[in-house]
Amino acid sequence: MKFSKIPTATITRLSIYSRYLESLSQEGVKIIASDKLAQKCGINPAQIRKDLAYFGEFGIRGVGYFVKELLFEIKRILGLNKTWKMALLGIGNLGSALLAHQNFIRQGYEFVAVFDVDPAKVARRVPSGQIIHHMDDLEKVVREKGVEIGVIATPAAKAQMAALRLIASGVKAILNFAPIQLQVPEGMAVENVDFTVKLDNLAYNLTMGEG
Amino acid sequence: MKFSKIPTATITRLSIYSRYLESLSQEGVKIIASDKLAQKCGINPAQIRKDLAYFGEFGIRGVGYFVKELLFEIKRILGLNKTWKMALLGIGNLGSALLAHQNFIRQGYEFVAVFDVDPAKVARRVPSGQIIHHMDDLEKVVREKGVEIGVIATPAAKAQMAALRLIASGVKAILNFAPIQLQVPEGMAVENVDFTVKLDNLAYNLTMGEG
DNA sequence: CCATATTTGTGCATTTATACACAAGAGGCG
């Protein structure tokens, strides 16, 4: 892997930069300096320049960065010059909100297949149009549709099993919303979204602030 | 602040430990060793012991940790020996899913007030019972109910304004679901939950894996 | 065409985080 030495924190920040560049681009702003970008992203300006330096020289000294060009480059680096195909497992409260979310497709992520086990849900159509498949058909559908990323929004107790099914189907990347640590083999990419962890951080900060 | 030198990564991990300890506790497991805990949380065992060592000695050499005791201590450290009062701003797809989520209250977080600006929603009751207040009443209601944590689930374009309103009302901690970096004064605690950042990390990993 | 004002790209120091490896302590067993 050519770029294997890039800090993961850098990738996360690139994603944040791209989000702000996107909005600048829409506002018609042509050029941005690392100082301004840094301030808006809450990051040190030298950090931004260093993050970009891992991948090339995208700026002009004395000027700054061309917004559109930088955005294009960052998206290329992150692998967003294509649409990624996702499967959603668990069409409950959270899963439905994810499906309704318009930003994903705008940013290059599409739910091409959705799954549940609830007989009351399977075979129905969700508002965004997809038919809910039963988990039993996961492997078949995943392969047919070319799913690349699995999104787990099942109850926590079912999440590990869901992950195993995804892995068995050849999926190499998982976004996990269940509040457990998934056990996966080497080579899998797993990202967790755990709201409670964030809340716990806030609670700790508030507690410390007082004594 | 007495504990101000604790790494933020430690706090995040404590939260993860507590999640697993909770499930162990429910299964009736009495004792756990750092090795096992480490494996389940995907963390180095020495790291766990060091994390705990910041706050005291909770284990017994040659034995391990008493699950209930350790869980209690971690919760105390994080400030979870009380129920935190939250306000939710924006009762859309995501906000509704958050309200429907049962785990929050179980883990010590309660939505005591909810807000929106949509006339079709204001003054109605959400399924979990709260009446939707108008944003105009934010300050008044926040003070009345003693809100400590603000949760922002408004459209991105309204998130910064929502944050300012929370700050003006005396709220010191914000959980932000909008995909923007909030600009807040010193002393505020802000945590962002940005799904797309996580997806971008996955996309990058998948892209690298191939070339 | 030179002087000046900017802002990038980067070497280096510093801080922060992670991991190894082992001494110290606790329990069990003969």
Next chain:
DNA sequence: CGCCTCTTGTGTATAAATGCACAAATATGG
């Protein structure tokens, strides 16, 4: 009671991430 086994707690090494500070490069204006 002494020996053996186990697991913690931690000193120390290593690695990763951050941030300062400045030289290099570009634009502008007289």
